[in-house]
Amino acid sequence: MKLLRLALVGPILVLAFRPAPLCGQEARLAIPYTQFTLPNGLDVILHEDHSVPLVAVDAWYHVGSAREKPGRTGFAHLFEHLMFEGSGHVPEGDFDNWLEAAGGDNNGSTDTDRTNYWETVPSNALELALFLESDRMGYLLASMSPEKVNGQRDVVKNERRQSYENRPYGMAFLKLPEEMFPSDHPYHWPVIGSMEDLTAASYEDVVRFFKNYYGPNNTTLVVAGDIDPVEARRLVEKWFSDVPRGAPVPPLSAPTPVLKAEKRVTLEDKVQLPQLFIGWLTPSYFHPGDEAMDVLARVLASGKNSRLYKRLVYDLQIAQDVSASQNSAALGSMFLVTATAREGHGLSEIEKVIAEEIAKIKNDPPATRELERAVNQIESAFYSALERVGGFGGKADRLNLYEFYAGRPDYFTEDLARYTSLDPRDLQSAARTYLKDDARLVLSVVPAGKKSLAAGKP
Amino acid sequence: MRRATRAVAALLLLLLAIPVPAQTAAAATANPDRSKPPALGPVRPLKLPPVQKLSLGNGVAVLLVEQHEVPVVQLNVVARAGAGADPRDKPGLASLTADMLDEGAGSRSALQIADELDYLGADLQARAGWDSTSVALHVPLKRFAAALPIFADVALEPTFPAAELERVRKDRLTELLQLRDEPRAIASVAFANALYGRDHRYGTPVIGTEASVRGFSRADLAAFHERTFTPANSAIVVVGDVTAAFVQRELEQAFGGWKAPPGIAPAAVPAAPQVQALGIWIVDRPGSAQSEIRIGRIGPPRSTPDYFPLTVMNTILGGSFTSRLMQNLREQHGYAYGARSSFDYRLSTGPFVAAAAVQTDKTAPALTEFFKELEAIRKTVTEAEVAKAKNYVALSFPSDVETTGDLAGKLEEQFVYGLPDGWLDSYVAKVGAVTLADVKRVAEQYVDPAKVAIVVVGDRQKIEPPMRALNLGPIRVQSVEEVFGVAKK
Numbered sequence: 041m042k043l044l045r046l047a048l049v050g051p052i053l054v055l056a057f058r059p060a061p062l063c064g065q066e067a068r069l070a071i072p073y074t075q076f077t078l079p080n081g082l083d084v085i086l087h088e089d090h091s092v093p094l095v096a097v098d099a100w101y102h103v104g105s106a107r108e109k110p111g112r113t114g115f116a117h118l119f120e121h122l123m124f125e126g127s128g129h130v131p132e133g134d135f136d137n138w139l140e141a142a143g144g145d146n147n148g149s150t151d152t153d154r155t156n157y158w159e160t161v162p163s164n165a166l167e168l169a170l171f172l173e174s175d176r177m178g179y180l181l182a183s184m185s186p187e188k189v190n191g192q193r194d195v196v197k198n199e200r201r202q203s204y205e206n207r208p209y210g211m212a213f214l215k216l217p218e219e220m221f222p223s224d225h226p227y228h229w230p231v232i233g234s235m236e237d238l239t240a241a242s243y244e245d246v247v248r249f250f251k252n253y254y255g256p257n258n259t260t261l262v263v264a265g266d267i268d269p270v271e272a273r274r275l276v277e278k279w280f281s282d283v284p285r286g287a288p289v290p291p292l293s294a295p296t297p298v299l300k301a302e303k304r305v306t307l308e309d310k311v312q313l314p315q316l317f318i319g320w321l322t323p324s325y326f327h328p329g330d331e332a333m334d335v336l337a338r339v340l341a342s343g344k345n346s347r348l349y350k351r352l353v354y355d356l357q358i359a360q361d362v363s364a365s366q367n368s369a370a371l372g373s374m375f376l377v378t379a380t381a382r383e384g385h386g387l388s389e390i391e392k393v394i395a396e397e398i399a400k401i402k403n404d405p406p407a408t409r410e411l412e413r414a415v416n417q418i419e420s421a422f423y424s425a426l427e428r429v430g431g432f433g434g435k436a437d438r439l440n441l442y443e444f445y446a447g448r449p450d451y452f453t454e455d456l457a458r459y460t461s462l463d464p465r466d467l468q469s470a471a472r473t474y475l476k477d478d479a480r481l482v483l484s485v486v487p488a489g490k491k492s493l494a495a496g497k498p
Numbered sequence: 499m500r501r502a503t504r505a506v507a508a509l510l511l512l513l514l515a516i517p518v519p520a521q522t523a524a525a526a527t528a529n530p531d532r533s534k535p536p537a538l539g540p541v542r543p544l545k546l547p548p549v550q551k552l553s554l555g556n557g558v559a560v561l562l563v564e565q566h567e568v569p570v571v572q573l574n575v576v577a578r579a580g581a582g583a584d585p586r587d588k589p590g591l592a593s594l595t596a597d598m599l600d601e602g603a604g605s606r607s608a609l610q611i612a613d614e615l616d617y618l619g620a621d622l623q624a625r626a627g628w629d630s631t632s633v634a635l636h637v638p639l640k641r642f643a644a645a646l647p648i649f650a651d652v653a654l655e656p657t658f659p660a661a662e663l664e665r666v667r668k669d670r671l672t673e674l675l676q677l678r679d680e681p682r683a684i685a686s687v688a689f690a691n692a693l694y695g696r697d698h699r700y701g702t703p704v705i706g707t708e709a710s711v712r713g714f715s716r717a718d719l720a721a722f723h724e725r726t727f728t729p730a731n732s733a734i735v736v737v738g739d740v741t742a743a744f745v746q747r748e749l750e751q752a753f754g755g756w757k758a759p760p761g762i763a764p765a766a767v768p769a770a771p772q773v774q775a776l777g778i779w780i781v782d783r784p785g786s787a788q789s790e791i792r793i794g795r796i797g798p799p800r801s802t803p804d805y806f807p808l809t810v811m812n813t814i815l816g817g818s819f820t821s822r823l824m825q826n827l828r829e830q831h832g833y834a835y836g837a838r839s840s841f842d843y844r845l846s847t848g849p850f851v852a853a854a855a856v857q858t859d860k861t862a863p864a865l866t867e868f869f870k871e872l873e874a875i876r877k878t879v880t881e882a883e884v885a886k887a888k889n890y891v892a893l894s895f896p897s898d899v900e901t902t903g904d905l906a907g908k909l910e911e912q913f914v915y916g917l918p919d920g921w922l923d924s925y926v927a928k929v930g931a932v933t934l935a936d937v938k939r940v941a942e943q944y945v946d947p948a949k950v951a952i953v954v955v956g957d958r959q960k961i962e963p964p965m966r967a968l969n970l971g972p973i974r975v976q977s978v979e980e981v982f983g984v985a986k987k
Contacts, residue, residue, distance in 0.1 A: 091567040092896040093542040121500055129532035133829070136820045138535055141886045143893020149499045162893050164539040171536050179532075194832025198788070199499075202835045202855045205787035208679035266542065282529045310785060311679045313672070344612035354609075357665060360672045382672055413617045420619030423638050426568045427901035 069422070069456075071435055073449050074269055078277065080285040081257025085439050085449045086272050087264035089429055095265040096430030097169040098158040099177075100440040102260075103253035105233070106152045106226035106292055106371065114196070114233015115241050117150040119249050121192040123157060124148070127172075128179025132188070135172055142168055149432065152227050153370045154444055156437065160430030163266035170263075170279045177259065178283035180250055186243040193238055200232050208311045212485050219305055219481050220319050220374055225297045227372060255286015260443050264436035265429045297321050297372045299479040306484045306494040313360065314493040315380045316387040317483040318394065322375045322474045325368040325445045331458035332470035333366035333375050338414035339406050339467060340364040340377065340397065345413075347397045347406075348377070356393065358385040370445065375474065387484050387495035401471045405464035415459050422452075544896045546922060549909065550742050555754050559733045561909040562745050565902055569639040571738035572902035573646075575653040575753075576632045576910045579726035581704040582845055583764030588718065589699060590706015592626035592726075594670065595719045599624040599633060601662035604651030608662050611648060620645040622652065626704060628767075629800075629845045630914045631726065636903060639739045643748065650752040654727065658719045670711045677703075678978050681783060681855070685790035685955045688781050688981045692951040693796060693849055694770050696983070700848065707983055730760040735909040737902040767846035770796050773949045776971035781981055782958035788834075789861040789956030793868055794851035795949060800843035800915045806928045807936035808841055808944065813887040814937070815839050815875050815945070816852055820886070822871045823852060831867060833860040841944075845915070850944060858957055862964035865952070869970075872947035879941065884934050892929045 073087045105116045124146075126132035139146055144161035159169040204210035214230045221227040261280070263272050299321055323329035341348045341364035352359035362379040379390050428434040442451035484494035552560035584591045600622060601608040615622050620637040633653045637645045677683040687703055694701035705711075734753065736745050773795045798804060809817075816823035816839025827837035837854035852872065856864040899905050899922075912921060954961065958975060966973060 089567075091565075092900050093544055094896050094900070124500060130535075133820070133825075134535075137886065140818055140820050140890040142538055143889055143895075145894060145897065147500050160897060162541060162896065164541050167536040168538060171530075171532070175532060191829065191832055195828055195835060198828075198833070198855070198857055199835040201787040201857060206681055206855065208676070278530050310783075312675050343616040344609055345616065350609075354665070357668060360669065360676070380676075382668070383675070409617065413613070416617060416619035418619075420621065420636075420638055423568055423570050424636065424901075427570070427903075429900070430897075 069426075070452055071426075071439060071450050073439060075449060076273065078256065078280055080281065080283055081255065082280050082283070083260040083443070084273075084276055085260065085262045085443060086267065086269045087262070087435065087439060088267055088269055089264060089435070090266050092429070093163045093266045094160055094429055095163045095166045095169070095263065095267055096158060096160050096434055096436035097166070097173055098156065098262040098264070098430065098434075098436035098440055099173055100260045100444055101155045101157075101254060102153075102258045102289065102444060104151050104153040104155060105229065105231040107253060108226075108229070108233075111237055111240060112245060113229040113237040114231070115237070115245060115249065116155060117231055117233065118192060118196050118238060118241055119246060120148050120150045120155050120157075121196055122184065122188060122246060123176050123180065125188045125192065126183050127176040128182030129175050130172060130183075132183070135176075138168060139165075139172065144169065145431075147432070150231055151369070152231060156440065158430055158432075158437065166263070166267065166272065167275050167279075170275050173261070174279040174283060177254065177256060177280070180254070181247060184243065184246055189241065189243050189246055193241060196232075197235060197238055200235065200238070204232060209309060209315050209485050211307055211309060212315070212317055212483060215305065215307060215483060216317065216319060216374070216376075216481070219303060219483065220299070220321065221297050221372065225294050225372070226292065227297070227369065252287060253289060255289075256280060256283050257285050258289045260440055262436040262439045262449075264439065292371070294371045299481065302478050302480055302482065304482045304484075304495070306486060306491055308488045308491070309485050311485065311487050313380050313383065314387050314484060314486040314490070315378065316390050316495055317481070317485070318377045318391070319481040319483070320375045320475055320479065322366060322373045324372050325370055326458075329470055329474065330366065330368055330373060332462060332466045333373070333474065334368075334418070335411065335414045335459065335462060336401070336467050336470060337364040337366050337375070338417060339401070339410050342414065342417060347401070348379070348394060351393050351397060352379060352390060358382055358393075359390055381493070386493040387486070391482065391495040395477070398471060398475050401468055402475070405468040408464055411462060411464050411467065415462070418459060541893065544899075546899060549919070551919075552742060552746055554750055556729050556757055558729045558753055558756060559913070560736065560745065560749060561733060561913065562736045562740075562742060563905050563909065564739075564741060565737055565905065566739050568902075569739045570636065570902055571639055571642045571736065571740055572634065572636050572906045573649065574632050574634040574735040574906050574910060575732060576630050576735060576913060577726045577728075577732040578630055578914055579731065579764050580627045580629045580631055582628045582699055582767040583726065584699060584706075586699075588706075588710055588714065589702045590670075590704070590710045591714060591718055591722050592631055593705045594666070594711065594714055595722045596624045596626040596631050596633075597666055597670075598658050598663060598719055599656045599723075600652045601666060602657040602659040603648075604655045604657075606648065606651065608659070611652065614648055615645060618645045622649065624652065628700075628704065628848070630910065632910060634906070642740075646748060646752045654753070654756055656723060658716050660716055663714075663716055663719070667711060667714070670705060671708060673705065674708050674711065674982065678982055681786065681788070681790045681955050684781055684783065684978055684981055685792050685853075685953055688779055688955065688976065689792040689794070689851065689951065689953045690849070691981065692777065692779050692953055693773065693794065698770050699767050700770060700844075700846070709983070724758070725762060726764070728758040728760060729756055731763075733913040735906045735913070737905045737909070767844075769799075769847045772796050773951055776948060776950055776952070778952045778954070778965070778971055778973040780958050780962055780965070780973060780975045781953065781955040782975060782977060783955055784957050784959065786858060786956045788855045788857055789864075789954050789961055790853075790855050791861070791864060791868065792851055792853050792953040793872070793950050794849055795946065795951065796847050797841045797850035797944060798843070799846050799848070802843075804940050804944075805843070807932050807940040809891060810884060810887045810929065810932045811875070811937045811940050812839055812841055813891055814879060814883050815871065815941075818887070818890055822875065823854070823868070826867050826871055827854050827856065827864060831860070831863070833857060833864045833867070858960050861954060861956060861961040862968055865954075865965065865968060865970070869947050872945055872950075875941045875945055876938075879934060879937050881934055884932070884937055888929055888932060892926065895925075
């Protein structure tokens, strides 16, 4: 598997389906499900799919780095690691030993808003997966110890070194949230946290965090794949009913973040070429404007004919790459344009072209073909996502995503409508509203000693 | 994220010797019995749809698997010639040729190809590996017919426009420059140099070197394409929501006119001489937060009769989360976020490597732990470990053939390595047949820590003295520029 960076502010890709402007025949794009709630508050979603003898168990705890306290950044993710170290009835190491012996895989991830855990197992091992998932939900603390915290603290520090400190341009991803979100906003710090705060995390913190956020009433469990829904429900009830309800979790809110001026920041790194990041704050996940920014990202930087790629990489050949993304999250999103300058070129030159292209979209809506080209790509990505039942981004994960962000597991039709209803003028209007010159971050990463390559004031 | 590496799970079977005892049923209302994990039910066998073999009028072989869950189609044209077929003085030719296929084809320009395929929501990838070059299309079924003629032109009628070649050449040269920033890439390139030397094709990257990339001409690319993309040397792989009759009709129309002389089979990559003594290369990268470690030697080709014992042995050593290397370096010592080992099976002798990124101040202790595990796997392996690894490899197989892309990859493997029909089925029995004695034998034969190449990319000033104190063997120091064969500026 490719190395995955911790999501900065939520999943980047939003998938959707659009009735084809080309030809007819639409089908099979919904994900049928059943849903029930246990007396302890656990929200359960079941989906049947017998195409391969696999079952995906996917638990979303509705807590991420946004719930962290000052001085404890990175804690939600450190906690995620501890969930794999055994629980009341599972000796340390046996979570993985038992799953592997059954042919199963597992993993987890943390972002600002939620923490997810999944097991993909042969369908005969469904009950084993439910036992393991329920045991850590109910009995994690029974086997927690300061030694386990110390062990995973070292591992997580090495994850930080590997994914950020020792990776070209990696430090930019630690800087972006700090510069984009105000200091009183819960997205102000990176999910991976600071080394100092990881050092400070204690066993007592683990106990407190578990009691505050890891109750079944703060969790949604998806079981998808080669299941009999009646039997699956019986097994979920069998294994999760004895898990006690946790403390009620108050909803997290924050004032809409704003950038009040343009900020320019320069970092030096062990790199050959300078890289530019331009960030704007944009509407949160599934809020009006979020979808227009998704499509605008593709119009700007997906494919050879996209506005920025065509100018910077294809025609002028002054950039090695360019990308644009709407990074959607619950309490505010970030629209990010990134480009790497080729040898002999500085970031001011790159920034000027980006500014020109964004100005063009503000002045004239993009062509209908550009919009349709982007939406058709989004639709295809939606199909691809249906091909896998488990793992990151599989069907089980998507049911959980919709349930968490949109309030309904099968939100595909509505998600579709967000994109199909767009008109080229909506992209123009979104660019005018959100991509303001005087409310953005311009972050330059330059080779050590070459600050002159940074994007300067135009 | 909890882990960044995932075991390269191999294939199936029906082993039930899982070390999990049975339990008595508990009522849903009472607290369940947590004193032991629940018993597994009987394995539900994977029923793979059959591999259908079709043939076009011009003799092109087609491998088809119908998969009707999602209305998409995966279509790959694969030619049996990759970087291993690069002429001796032109490393990177296959890779650049593949990259140029969609930069102009038939009557369309690079921009037209991109615009039309993007508009169809089609994903097209052209890539050269060591042993093959593949052009792959993934597209919703409803747009398959519209994408097919463009795809066929890209695979068969590339025009290699001169201006696009110069643009892509710039991209390649910049990519090679950027590799010098990436510790993992530096380690891979330095390790290949150390194992094979620069004169062996496996000693430099698939994408070639700065010197070779500067030298390619349009004629080189056209000639390589003409030689390798021939009906006799290629196959078409289709997986998706289609039927045999449909595929036969559509492909006949798109590829039926593909005719070419058989071409000349490229010379095989020679087997590389085995590492005869332990050698250490430090690649100095001042200020590194971690050291990238690679330890290994030359492994067997894909055709080795030891493929299955090696797969099981490697799962135990460094091919799964519970593997010895992962448990030692990550869980026991916390030196690294992950540690792993792998055999890279190619037509000729690919590398065996054990690898991790470890924190700088633990570089020498981490090397000690690596050597402990490389020694230990040759001395002690238990029946329980072998049983767990066999189950893991076999029972996770459905995950490896779940998507159209997954399955197409397996069919490409079948064609490129000449695997027999039904190899996926026989895989079951062959994993099951691996014994403890087999695992011990291949560990002894292929993992010899006294004769390995060791590459460490890190902060020399901090790591060299403790590494010398280990007295493992002679240490040579290289700069990053030397690894990439370029003069230091």
